[in-house]
Amino acid sequence: MQPDIRKWFVKPHDKSDDNGKAPKPAKPTLAIPGKVSTAKDASPSSPVKSLQGGQESSGRRKTSKYFASDKQNKEDPTEVSEFTAKRKAKSDDVKPSPVKKSRKVDDDDDDDFVMPKTEKSSVETTPSKKLKSGSGKGIPNASVKEDDVVTSPKSAGRGRGRGRTAGGRGTKLESDEGNADDDEDAKEVKSAGRGRGGRGGSAAAGGGRGGGRGGFMAYGERKDPPHKGEKEVPEGSSECLSGLTFVISGTLDSLEREEAEDLIKRYGGRVTGSVSKKTNYLLCDEDIGGRKSAKAKELGTGFLTEDGLFDMIRASNRSKSTKKEDPKKQVDKIATSSKASPIKGGNKKEEVRESPQKGKATTHASPGVASSMRKKPTVGQSSLPWTEKYKPKVPNDIIGNQSLVKQLHDWLIHWNDNFLNGASKAKGKKQSDSGAKKAILLSGTPGIGKTTSAKLVSQMLGFQTIEVNASDSRGKADSKIEKGIGSSTANSVKELVSNQSLSVDFDRSKHPKAVLIMDEVDGMSAGDREKIQVNEVALEELAERVNGDMRMALNQLQYMSLSMSVIKFDDVRQRLLTSSKDEDISPFTAVDKLFGYNGGKLRMDERFDLSMSDMDLVPLLIQENYINYRPSTAGKDENGLKRLNLIARAADSIASGDIINVQIRRYQKWQLSQSSSLVSAIIPAALLRGQRETLEQGERNFNRFGGWLGKNSTMGKNYRLLEDAHVHLLASLQFNLGRSTLCLDYMSLLLKHMTDPLKTLPKDEGVEKVVEFMDAYSISQEDFESLMLMSKFQGRPNLLEGVQPAVKAALTKAYNKGSKTRVIRTADLITLPGIKKAPKKRVQAMLEPVDVGDAIVENEENNSDDVEDLEGDAEEEKPKVDIASLSSKGIQVQVDAKKASGSKKAPAAGGGGRGRGGGAAPKRKR
């Protein structure tokens, strides 16, 4: 997609060049179709060619249609206008449309016309090559140029223009670049266009744009390559490493491991994780003596340094240029292969092209013949999407899961025996036997072929399948109704399966997702009747990208075949990258990508997409992990200062993100959400992207889950506990300060008072003292524990250390015993018979101080009631006694009362408090 867009942009410039050199684009255009038709007449192979020529443009158009949602949208309108413009152009030869439009038209013409042109010049020699040049958008450059040069100066000029275009697109197609270079060497014709192309290409070689799969994390921590980015990565011919298997070990000299991998894959090599007999080379720069190198030595695998690898690639380049034959041969091969099934291919393409072609046909002066001829071959079957078209026709076609298919097959064969001939209904006892089941549940991720295999198997066995899926009404004949079993049994079957939306006959047995993506892909390329030349690595990449969803793989493949007939690694990569946003991105993946070694090459909108994949979680993950990254932007950084500076900037940015987030959440300023993700995710990631390293021993080198959530909830819990304790303390009336004071100042001393006596004094005495203290501050045992909890710091001795368990037990006992006689201060400290425990929260009331003057009589009444309610206990008298006996301050009274009487009931305290009555009463109810 990307390159396409660029093309549109780049073209105009070239255009001007072209126009200068080939000032009459319209005329050649006219010539082409004629050409095509003649070619068609001339030889059987030529139709294909011309078709393809046409197809290229149609393919491109298709592209934009496919991607209605994409940026391409922008393109669409212009294109539409283009059409109209063209139509107009047809009617009157002059182009009345605005400049832009006419430019576009030129563009198109150019595309169409360059190819046939070249074709003309060298039709006989390399026919298919042309095809490719038409549809392959890149690779062909080389050949096109060659031809151009040979044929005429004019076309050479055009070739140049093209070369430049290629440069523009070049970012993605290094290997093409290679080709172009070959030609350069060979021909000595150095056109400006080529030079540019070369540059574009090498820039791209720096690292194909594209996105990190998160794969790099799988490797342990590694050092940076010592000469990172200092060497120039050579370019070679596209297949120079094909058939070779590499294993990378240790740190390379200048490449990150991922880059090396990319490089190898780009040139057709394979990279595997461990050394085996099939391994051709072990790529390493320093012999670290790890397992890989040991094994490699054992197996006699060759060692290869990074320089060696570069040399290999360069060498391929040279060798190619010396014997020019090579590429041609290859080309021929391709040609033949594509010829092998020309009709089919032709059909297929026809159909695809159909509609755009019409538009096009009108554009050109004499398209009639060609287009009509093209339309004819369109056959019903070929209009199916590939997913349908290449659906396996026999079970043996099914790729992957063969054993399961077999199982299914067997089961179906025996179905009749089991259910029709024998006991017609399943018996409970039989259930365990797999053959005896009435139905099978096929499950798995979408696209792995559940439906297909089920269908095939049943078809093969002569059952007629009736498909009922979710799109049908679920009312009556739910699920697929059993096929051949006959109407008599249909009802029973229906009953059995009525709730399954999938199939009855083939139904479902747990089956694991097809994991062997490679298998699938290999199978796919073999069975690929479309004769698209697909490079295997590309398929691997494809398979990797679609996450094992075969249906999606095919769809992608089909799409790509529209625009090019040779699919290469980078194409696949490119294509899938652009579509990858359609998949669900987990926050972790998003963070991996942002921090990944390719993170810097992501476009801004891609970054936004990533960070918006989960607006809450991504920033938290980033915050949690940003320290762990060794920023690649820091370059040489011996003392780590640069990194620290970057971290400080990132931290600052993250903090700003927090502030913005408050604005968003608290004041609903959602318009800030972009800024928020920019500041809290994108900037920190951009500053620190690089290699992840571990900071702690034994930590796994994966992004941690954001710690803030957990800590925050612990903090919330502790605040609640503290609040409870605080309320109790307040209720004691000894204390009237805020909870932060409690936490900051009081805590140590409180705890000291509660633990020291246990350690220093004899058991009973200590316990008594502590209980007394706790009572004075109405600290409950839960409070005691939560205070303990909150005073714990890592690496500090626990305050209760050294306290004998016996003493602890005694404390609990004493406290519980004391609770009988405890002054009731807070509602939640009251233990009601029959009721378990007051729920921790919603402490409602407390009462308090006893006092002097106020209406005692009233109080007494209230009191007794309350007390009864509360404790159901008859000692209401006490309070009176206490109150009577004391005439001084409230607080004093309590304490004294407790000490003096040793006891009795809460009411002591309650006396005065109750007076205040109304308020206190409701809370008592519990």
Added chain:
Amino acid sequence: MLWVDKYRPKSLDKVLVHEDVAQNLKKLVTEQDCPHLLFYGPSGSGKKTLIMALLRQMFGASAEKVKVENKTWKVDAGSRTIDLELTTLSSTHHVELNPSDAGFQDRYIVQEIIKEMAKNRPIDVKGKKGFKVLVLNEVDKLSREAQHSLRRTMEKYSASCRLILCCDSSSKVTEAVRSRCLNVRISAPKEDQIVKVLEFIGKKEGLQLPPGFAARIAEKSGRSLRRAILSFETCRVQQYPFTNNQVIPPMDWEEYVSEIAADIMKEQSPKRLFQVRGKLYELLVNCIPPEVILKRLLQELLKKLDSELKHEVCHWAAYYEHRMRLGQKAIFHIEAFVAKFMSIYKGFLIATFG
């Protein structure tokens, strides 16, 4: 009972520090109608003590008959209903609460609950003050909106209600609120005042104080009387009779912050930053307010810092403290400060020592 609580003066006459303020307050309430009051000053200087004593002065002993309530208020906030849990301490004459407990929903407390309380006139008017008092703690932690909503309440219901606001720093209280109150600044007690109090307590408790011991505690306390008394008692629990070179134990969390500061000074690296983050989390989880952590951390860092860096570091600490208040996730800001410090300090070390 702890000494801090035991020897807290109950009436304005018995106040040992800030006698002048106490006398003025006494005159204020006895001779005239009491305006809204704003007490501010560092913690441990006696604001709360004065307020309680003042209330007692106003309403007599009944001001001490307090009940504690922790209940859930249902507040109607536009389309939805919010549950707010709030602890109040109330007597017949006053209600004390801490509106900032509600976090960012504090404005509902001010708008609904406080207004509700302020509206209701106390029933008995015979011979007593015809108003009730609302004591609001930690007003400086109130959000801006809450403070704004407070303004109107203060004016509208001033006939039936007086507000006593209490906070550490008046700079965080909006101008509008400040101008509606009589501001009473309670300065931190001087060290000799603290010594005086400690000696007073020592005498009451019948303790032998070695010469200079009280002074040492006072010095350690950072002029917080509460802190001084608490650590005095801690010493007492730890070891008695006192010896002259007895260690005055610091607070656990303070010690922990010093540890963090030492860590930071020792090494500036991502790894260390990561460890520091862990420790900061621990402090936060233990309910130490983030502003306190940051402030303390700065103090500890400054102790060991070269003087040329002090200004810059202070600047950044203030910067991040401010931003912390604007934000929600305190750890991010503290961490940003630590990272900033590390980068500054490391740069400085490299520049100086190569």
